[in-house]
Amino acid sequence: MNESSDGPLIGLIVNPIAGLGGKVGLKGSDGEHTQQRALALGGKGCGVERATLTLRQFSRHSRAFSIVTCQGDMGEHAVAKAGLVAQAVLPIGAAEGFSASDTVAAARWMFAMGVKLILFAGGDGTARNIMDAVGSDVLVLGIPAGVKVQSAVFAINPVSAAEIVRRFVSNDITGCTAAEVMDLDEEELRQQRVSARLYGYLNIPDDRSLTQSAKSRSKQSDRGAVCAIADEVKRTMNDETLYIIGPGMTTSALKERLEISGSLIGVDIVKGGKLICRDASEQDILATMDKYPGPSQLMVTCIGGQGFLLGRGNPQISSEVLTRIGCGRITVLATTNKLTSLRGRPLLVDTGSPWLDKLFNGYIPVITGFRERLVYRVASSLA
Amino acid sequence: MTDLTKNPIEDIRSHRHTDGKPNVRRYHQARWDEPIIFELSAEGERGVLVPEVDEEIKRTTKDVYKNLPASMMRESLPALPELSQNKVLRHYLRMSQQNLGADFQVDIGQGTCTMKYNPKVNEHLARSHKMSELHPLQDQDTVQGILEITHKFEQILKDISGMSRFSFQPRGGSAAIYANAAVIRKYHESRGDTDRDEIITTIFSHPSDAACAKLAGFKVITLYPNDDGYPDIEALKAAVSDRTAGLLITNPEDTGIFNPDIDEFVRIVHKAGGLCAYDQANANGLLGITRARDAGFDLCHFNLHKTFSTPHACGGPAVGAQGASKELECFLPGPLIDHDGERYFLNEDMPHSIGKVSAFYGSASIVMRAYAWVMNLGAEGLREVAEIAVLNNNYLMHEVLKIKGISAPYAEGKRRIEQVRYSWEELYRDTGIHSEQLGIRMADYGLHYWTSHHPFVVPEPATLEPTEAYSVEDLDEYVRTLKAVSEEAYTNPAMVRSAPHNCPIHKIKPEVLDDPERWSVTWRAYCRKLANQNE
Incomplete structure (x- = not known):
């Protein structure tokens, strides 16, 4: 893929701090206070790394689709690391900090640009932010990168996310299905209580539609x-x-x-x-x-x-x-x-x-x- | 003389082996770009020219059309293609080359279907004029031969199953399952026990067990397997009640795992007042070893077109031979074939029968083939069929499980009966390639491959059933090819993803099959839809 592709436009949003709290035992990365603690404990986000893994599955020469993404760790870096070139980079996600509102703004902007699919690397929190921004108006697919990936909008792993994107852009997947987005209260989780509710539904490409029989x-x-x-x-x-x-x-x-x-x-x-x-x-x-x-x-x-x-x-x-x-x-x-x-x-x-x-x-x-x-x-x- | 040192004879076999080991087959299917037969039609062209009728005959019969009732006369000629004999022959030979038919290949990839080799002697018998020129409306005294064969074959099935009587009316497995459900309904009705409206089955039994029960008016309760691959007794206990009419179950199920508690299942259902029907679609590994009646079943059926080696054609003629215990034989669909000491006759005197489930007395030529097959084998031969089918399957499983990315879920480390439902879940996680895509790539090597019925309980499934008909070399070829395709998925997924490459037709967009606006099942419908679109 390169700047001028024949295929559809795909939005890429990376939550760079996704997974930050996981390895340091904080059950998640929601809230600025937690993020500070996690960083202090030596936590490291894995959004960029996971998104790169997905993007590496595509050849830079492919013209199957073009990418619109955000600046720096919110997408631009992952695209570059995978050896690809984005068609457009939105002025969101500047070097300093990251917040949920960045995700919401990016999803809205991408929707307005007419992307056919928003691919995001993150966790349940990121999925909720995207749902708040675009609801069921655009197809979404998650690359699992967060601590909590309880929602059903995620591919099994970054490689299978790439495969679903590949099928989607080659029109092998034409159907979509509504997948649950979960809302797990991290504060309660840290108190050893699990309190999750169903937050809503996002539309994801229906991968099995390619392959299940008539x-x-x-x-x-x-x-x-x-x-x-x-x-x-x-x-x-x-x-x-x-x-x-x-x-x-x-x-x-x-x-x-x-x-x-x-x-x-x-x-x-x-x-x-x-x-x-x-x-x-x-x-x-x-x-x-x-x-x-x-x-x-x-x-x-x-x-x-x-x-x-x-x-x-x-x-x-x-x-x-x-x-x-x-x-x-x-x-x-x-x-x-x-x-x-x-x-x-x-x-x-x-x-x-x-x-x-x-x-x-x-x-x-x-x-x-x-x-x-x-x-x-x-x-x-x-x- | 040619100097062989300068112009050596080429070894035309060299590509078949590397370091003494066989390579995968270099296959390419025929591609004729053959038109539809209607496109080949030329007005007035004929395959056979019928001679003019003698004047004398014409004078005797006068105008024969006048003797036909007006309602039987066509107003216009049928719109059939008009072709010469050689064009017809060429057309169908080409079509036959563009497929992966059972006699072309090592046909072990269509698990659950028992695609065994069908010895051609059975075909000769079934196609002989003695068989093919019979008519079901003939006087019974003139068809004593086929009645005798059917009667004798019934005795054989009784021995194999322990049942009391068999009906050959059902023309397929699903028809027999339906007939079993109908017998269960009729039995309870005959006792005034009309509240029993639930049939229990399992998710790895054939989907027809649930579908036919529903068609017969029952509610369906499906049991899910435990880690051993079959439902545990507690699941069954949670399902039975005073509403239980019966159990329709396969054993082994499509996983190839034999349910060792099957007699306990039967006891629990009997205790609740229900009947038990054994769907013996997977009987190939059990012939001469276990019997339905010995496990307590009241009803069973065998697919003659699978286990008894009459071709398992795609919806072609078939027989689901339905067996019943002494208590239930009066409910079987009739007529049954009896012998009065002197002659064989169709016994229509069955006041409690569920009635007919097909015309006349079923597909007689299929019974003929199955009878020939069994008589060639004998009782010991039948048991040997089962033993070799099981041996082949466990050898195949042992070899297949060495391939990267595949597993055999449930009952780990245990042997299977006659088939295995494998899972490519690991390969899918590693490569994103689905089981169906591997199957399409297998066709590039001239081998057929099937996944599973729906729903896919086993993720990324593949079901292989080698039967007794294939040699160890055949099985090795299949495994070698499967291994090569798995390696391709890991090292060159694009090749698998874009398959088939060596077949006459590329991928079919499945959504077209779901769209009544776009599908056409006849040439005329296709022409009409095309014309409407282009208007």
Whole structure:
């Protein structure tokens, strides 16, 4: 690739301090104070190095795509180290310091320039910043470089990120899929508590669309499966039960089917086909349960790639909420693709109560489609 | 005389070996750029010129068209291509060269399909006029031969499986699975037990087990494997209930791993009041060794077009021979073939049968081929088939696992039955090359390769099943080529990424197959769509 390419324009954003806190045991690099501490402890960011690894997979003579990036460590250096030349370098990321607002500004600028893909090297924090900037308006792909890469927007490693870019620019990938962006509170993590919620979704190139057979090309069929799950669940619902519906794309399709204006990333409460409480907090859930003392049922899905059923992505559904509902009254919804993406690892629960976690150990039927269930293993994440 | 020191005779075999070891095959598929047969049509051209009818015949029959009902007369001639014999022959010979057919290659890459060699003597028998000129509406006294063969073959399948009766009605594996699900439904109905609406299966069983159960009106519960590669008993216990109608399961599953708890699975389902149907699509490693009925199964089926060496054609004629226990045989699809002491006859007196699942009594010529195959082998030969298929598979696995980037997930260190589902996950992580891309590159060396059914439970899967039909040299050639392709993925990924290079057709854009606006399954539809687009 060089200045004048025939291919699409790709934006490259490198978070140079990604991974800074990891090697010095700080669980992450969010916040300026942490970054100072990490630097003092001898921490080193690995964004540039990881981005370079990806870019090295491309020949400087390739005209497959052109790059627009930021100054210095935010992209320019990685491009140069890989022996490539950027078509444009945005005046962002000057030598002094780095902040989340740099990422946001770069993503917005690139979007305005009409890039077809934003490739970024970073962690969950960087993914959230990009989501804040461009939402689902442009395709995004992460090169894993952060301490926390819990979000599903990352390639497996820098080499596979390059391969996905290669397929994308040669039009071998034409589909996209919505991937979870996670919000893990580092401050809590440092206090030995894990509190993660689903932050939202970014659109990533759908790599498997190239290769899966016509029978199960991902985007349409997964959408179809999600709708079938919604139909199946709706069939079983009654007016007497209070339904507490967790966050995620799968449960969101159910909310759509119920024709309620539920939230994508929050917990909604439904009774008699009506939305009782939108985006409920733990306290809201408990208060609603007090108000409606009849039977209640929890409906949750798992986080793609991670397999967390409870304890990540839906901290509102606390151990107290679970105890009140009862472990036997949980309906799990997930597409077969989502379950197979776990590579056989169990669904995980981390409710904060080891006693409660233990109750979930074993097998649980997961609704995977219309009149379809898959029996899958659940385990405590601490086991 | 030629001076051989100055003009030596070239060793035309030298490229086949390096340091005494065989090299990968230098293959190139034929590429004829052959037009569609409709494009070759020339008006008035004929393959056979039919002689004029004698005047005397014409006088006797008068105008034959007048005797035909008006509803059977075409208003216009059919739009068929018009070609001479040699053009037709040339066309189809060229087409046949542009593929990777089973008889061209070491066809072990289509795991789960049991692509064994089909001895041609079976074809001769099935194609003989004694067979090919039979009609299913003939009087039964005139088809005693094929009825006898079918009846005798049923006795053989009964011995192999321990079942009480077999029906040859289902015309394929999925049809037999459907028929098994229908028998399960009918059995519960006959007992007034109408609340049982759930079928249990496993994710490594053939997807038809779930699909056909659903088609038969059941809800489907799928079990996921544990680290050993088959579901643990606890998963099954979590799935059974008073709604369980039955279990449809393959064993070994498509991983080639035999579930040693299978009899316990059957006991648990029976205890819950359900029936158990054994999908014996993967029976090639079990012939003469284990029997479905001995493990407690109530129903089973064999794919004659796989295990019993009648060609596994792409959707061509097939038979899913369906077996049932004594208690369930009355529900089998009929007619069954019985012997009254003097003659064979089609027994249509089956008031409890699920009914017909295909016309007449199935694909008789497939039964004929399978019978010929078994009779050539004998009982000991059948067991030897299974033993060699297992030996071949474990030899192949031993060699394949030496290749960089491949693994055999689940049941590490244990032997497999007749096939293995491998994973190229490590190669994908290292190189970004998908399993499908390796498969396309294998075609550049004249070998077929398949991944897996969907969903891909094993990441970057490849399923190989060598059967008993291939020699150690054949298996070595396959392994050598697979190794070469893996090395290419590591050292020259662009070569693999841009494959195929030696095949007549380059990559097909898969999204076209998903787009009804662009696909055409007939030449006429294609011409119409093209014309509409160019308007």
